[in-house]
Amino acid sequence: MRVEIINTGTELLLGQITNTHLGFLAQSLFGLGLRVERQVTVPDGPAITLAFRDAMARADLILVTGGLGPTSDDITREAVAEAFGLKLIFHQEILDGIAAKFAERKFVMNELQRAQALVPEGGVVLDNPFGTAPGLIVEDGTTVAVLLPGPPGELRPMWQNEALPWLRKRFAGRLPPVHEVTLRVLGLGETRVQILLEDEVKALGPVEVGYCARPGEVDLRLIAPEESLVRKAADLARAKLGDAIYAEGAATMEEVVVRVARAAGKTVATAESCTGGLVASRITNVSRSSEIFRYGWVTYANAAKMTELGVPAGLLETHGAVSPEVARAMAEGALRGSGADLAVAVTGIAGPTGGTPEKPVGLVYFALARADGQIEVIERNLSTVRETFKSMAAQIALDLLRRALG
């Protein structure tokens, strides 16, 4: 079954608002075993007719968002009726419903609202409890079109409560099984991951392998027609990639850290120089992180490293702030000062200034200190773009906590 989405709205093409419908509908359709094969955004007006005719030539199911309102540029209803060769029939009961909503809010209804009471012959009307324009489902025997209102607050409940159940019934038996696993991998490039496992994964059977790369990491996406096959593929990936896989599904690194720390009943502390508070901020993005995180320091200057974390002045003079020795002393100081079970420290050169031949921009040292006295120090050369550097460094610092907790 071919599924396409048409998003209408000039504001989308002016970049004034971001299209959140595609993601919402695509995820929901995937749960039905359906995949969106194409999405197009067109401005309000006649382009909608062309886009719909174009999609009809390919798709079995077409979702159209927006253009159901009462104003002159809202022509989705007309466009679809015309493409299917159906008359628009006026429904008094729909207009009465709209009138009642206006009365409720003490608004005066004008005659433009009448357009929203027009329904293509034989169309199914989807109730819109959160707005005036009803949704519509129209079909011609080969193509099913679902017309949804543009405002997310109207579209989402209408989709969940009306359109989705209707589609489940309408396509019962025709919905192919689709099983997906996404594994989030840190510290290996996408080509490395492909070389490590793509051939072997594909040898297991019809598994679709996809890669979505971000700085320093990659999401590995495995899709197969059977649960057992996608599981087998995921197990193979786990065997090959080991604990470079930090999450399955959409979980973020900080969510994993908080979950694992809560499960272990352990607390963590942070001592940050070059990441400037980003590690702490990401931990505290997670609800209930207060159970595992209590103390964080942003010791951006050497003086702060000395007075707040007790880093010896001598260490800073001898080795410089960006050194394994200072990273280690920062982590030890944070552990002492916080009484936490684990403390992670980050010190590096975020740039663009401050690099030297021996210590270039992008160089960073991490230290992980444990209450039992064990300490681990690592060195990395990361991006020379400041914000990318910070996010990669924060991710590695969080990963050190994850590995120490897991």
Next chain:
Amino acid sequence: MRVEIINTGTELLLGQITNTHLGFLAQSLFGLGLRVERQVTVPDGPAITLAFRDAMARADLILVTGGLGPTSDDITREAVAEAFGLKLIFHQEILDGIAAKFAERKFVMNELQRAQALVPEGGVVLDNPFGTAPGLIVEDGTTVAVLLPGPPGELRPMWQNEALPWLRKRFAGRLPPVHEVTLRVLGLGETRVQILLEDEVKALGPVEVGYCARPGEVDLRLIAPEESLVRKAADLARAKLGDAIYAEGAATMEEVVVRVARAAGKTVATAESCTGGLVASRITNVSRSSEIFRYGWVTYANAAKMTELGVPAGLLETHGAVSPEVARAMAEGALRGSGADLAVAVTGIAGPTGGTPEKPVGLVYFALARADGQIEVIERNLSTVRETFKSMAAQIALDLLRRALG
């Protein structure tokens, strides 16, 4: 001139990531006097070829994002070369550049990277300082195609620094004049801003007024055919909105804070509870922020507020951590501990848990302490959505610094 955008990426059609390229590129093109007439999203693979041929039939300028990487599903380069009937030529110097980047990061390059050194005959190569895949500009006399990498951190600088200047030159004379000023406003809703000035602005002449609202703030976009007119409109907006305007253009609040503090030769410190390090992290996103920021504390637990900032236990017991008194003591403690000229403190309830009838989720207190002993404390009720709460609270804390420095 017809402009279309093709976004490639199966993850977009699976709803795993949101398309932020369209908004970024559309706004930038608008600045050139160009409007995007159509946007399509297609999965990685052969669909790219079909979508490109389809767009070629209509568009003068086609932007393609994604599919330039080294893995098997990255075929944009091949698709466009094929559609234009051009051979792909291997460029050793591109591969050498990629090899150098791998060497810099101490990574080993593998043979798959070679694909990124292929360029359609006569194509313009766009340097990618933040990744391996170069961008490409290819044309056949009627249609210009700009191929950009998928990761936003690579696409955006490449667009700004390479593609945009090239297009300005290439289409010089064909671009209608557009002058734009964006004013960033904190603490006023978009309807309030509209009521305050839209009629008077429009009375000045043909000025297009646009609003882009974010939680707690709004960007006011003024567009006119003449520079003088857009300036007049901006001056009027400044007269009406005063220091609620924190920036002109794309500057972030933290960039303004660092710029103003550097100009004034002053240093700032942060004491954060509910924002969890976000204020410090945003300050340190700005290059050379080390000149004005040295100390930050993330005192997430009461114990941390006492031991690190010297907040008296009695205050915490009597008033609770989320109180004007504790906010004030945190700011004073940060000022003392850091020796900075200004210290800002934030304490509130980010939720979802921890709210009470008297102190609901979203309640937050800010304190700004100055070396001269002056202190200012404010209360706000912000979003009850955790991450929105944090970003709004961080923005207000930064704004307190901006106003105190300005």
